[in-house]
Amino acid sequence: MSEWPEVELGELASFRNGLNYSAADRGCGLAVVGVSDFQDRSFVDFASLEQLAPSALGTPEALIRRNDILFVRSNGNRELIGRSLLVLSEPAIPTSHSGFTIRLRFEDDRADPRFFAYFLRSGVVRRVLASQGGGTNINNLNQGILSRLPVPLPSIETQRRIAGILGAYDDLIEVNRRRVAVLEDMARGLFEEWFVRFGFPGHESVPLHNTPDGPLPEGWRWGTAADVIAFDPRTKVPKDGAKPFISMGQLDTATSLIGEHEMREGNSGAKFRDGDTLFARITPCLENGKTGLVRGLAEQGGVGFGSTEFIVMRGDRVGPAFTYCLSRQPDFRLAAQQSMSGASGRQRAKTDSVASFQLALPANDALFAAFEKVAWPMLEMVGHLGAANQRLAASRDLLLPRLMSGQLSVAEAQKELEIA
Numbered sequence: 001m002s003e004w005p006e007v008e009l010g011e012l013a014s015f016r017n018g019l020n021y022s023a024a025d026r027g028c029g030l031a032v033v034g035v036s037d038f039q040d041r042s043f044v045d046f047a048s049l050e051q052l053a054p055s056a057l058g059t060p061e062a063l064i065r066r067n068d069i070l071f072v073r074s075n076g077n078r079e080l081i082g083r084s085l086l087v088l089s090e091p092a093i094p095t096s097h098s099g100f101t102i103r104l105r106f107e108d109d110r111a112d113p114r115f116f117a118y119f120l121r122s123g124v125v126r127r128v129l130a131s132q133g134g135g136t137n138i139n140n141l142n143q144g145i146l147s148r149l150p151v152p153l154p155s156i157e158t159q160r161r162i163a164g165i166l167g168a169y170d171d172l173i174e175v176n177r178r179r180v181a182v183l184e185d186m187a188r189g190l191f192e193e194w195f196v197r198f199g200f201p202g203h204e205s206v207p208l209h210n211t212p213d214g215p216l217p218e219g220w221r222w223g224t225a226a227d228v229i230a231f232d233p234r235t236k237v238p239k240d241g242a243k244p245f246i247s248m249g250q251l252d253t254a255t256s257l258i259g260e261h262e263m264r265e266g267n268s269g270a271k272f273r274d275g276d277t278l279f280a281r282i283t284p285c286l287e288n289g290k291t292g293l294v295r296g297l298a299e300q301g302g303v304g305f306g307s308t309e310f311i312v313m314r315g316d317r318v319g320p321a322f323t324y325c326l327s328r329q330p331d332f333r334l335a336a337q338q339s340m341s342g343a344s345g346r347q348r349a350k351t352d353s354v355a356s357f358q359l360a361l362p363a364n365d366a367l368f369a370a371f372e373k374v375a376w377p378m379l380e381m382v383g384h385l386g387a388a389n390q391r392l393a394a395s396r397d398l399l400l401p402r403l404m405s406g407q408l409s410v411a412e413a414q415k416e417l418e419i420a
Helices: 113-120 124-134 143-147 156-195 320-327 330-338 351-355 366-405 410-419
Strands: 006-008 013-017 026-033 050-052 069-072 084-086 095-097 101-106 150-152 221-224 229-231 243-246 262-264 270-273 277-280 291-293 303-306 310-315 358-361
Touching: 013 143, 069 113, 084 113, 101 143, 113 124, 113 150, 113 156, 113 366, 124 143, 156 320, 156 366, 156 410, 229 351, 270 310, 277 320, 291 320, 310 320, 320 330, 320 366, 330 351, 366 410
Parallel strands: 026 095, 243 303
Antiparallel strands: 006 150, 013 101, 026 050, 069 084, 069 101, 221 358, 229 310, 243 262, 270 303, 277 291, 277 310
């Protein structure tokens, strides 16, 4: 173990529970960090926050500011309890946090917030909860537990050096995330330009004709998604042996990336292979945008299985880029939402209704092939960047306990960073 002195976290910081609000408070002007904003992030992503009406804020004391740390206090998914996020910069608009979270604010200049943000992400909170009798049945984190949490207190210089090393990993991850966002926008924008606004290559010489369903280039026709895409196609997945399994929680709400899959026995649920699009059909996952493009199964039998709440989309006359980009189209998603039925809170989109989505189809498949040639390399690069971020995050998370235990010096950690 390190020889750093130890103090209780409550000696360095104060705590505050978050804001309670209802659907009636939704509006504009007050951003709020909710549990869904944590995921596997290190920092608050202000661009994706839900907004409320300013009247939802009872007191300015409920606002967050730079260097605050937020914790998931309570959630149905126990794996999320104890996760934390650092507020890395001052929010551009007034921003608070939900009642299912706790805010930590440092009040002692012996503490570097970024160092403690990494320390508190290392799993120490969950280990403390488990040691206090929660075991696997951890339901709640509270201010008292956080206040009594023993934490190391190295010199402020050492804290800053460690935070700088670990922060460099996050800087690389953030650069890759921005590249992913740009590439996704480019692929989806190209899809919309060619197949929605009809600005495809050579469109200047193809006249548009009005039809009862809207203008259509000469030679094109109105069809359905099922004309070019197979929905829930038959895929053989062996029952015996461990195979890749993808849960709903591993789908992203904004990109095609899917979290690292786990290996499971059995084959019950949706079945898929590389290149398939997984489309969440159940509320609120559908409305939240959960969708993913399957990658990386080639070395593990080429097939996998997952949540029963996926609709699997596989390009038939079109390729995986077209299929994925269609699944992200606002009109396609709206049609899926409008087909939802079932009990409140368990509503699902109907596969047949999603498959019958109307779209314009070109005169021949050459345009589909041309689109794939341009758009697929973009989405392929997204996959490479996502895999790189998983490796960087794993390296960062392995460094922290070694630094804290004294197994690795700061100088040695800097060398590992240079290699990464």
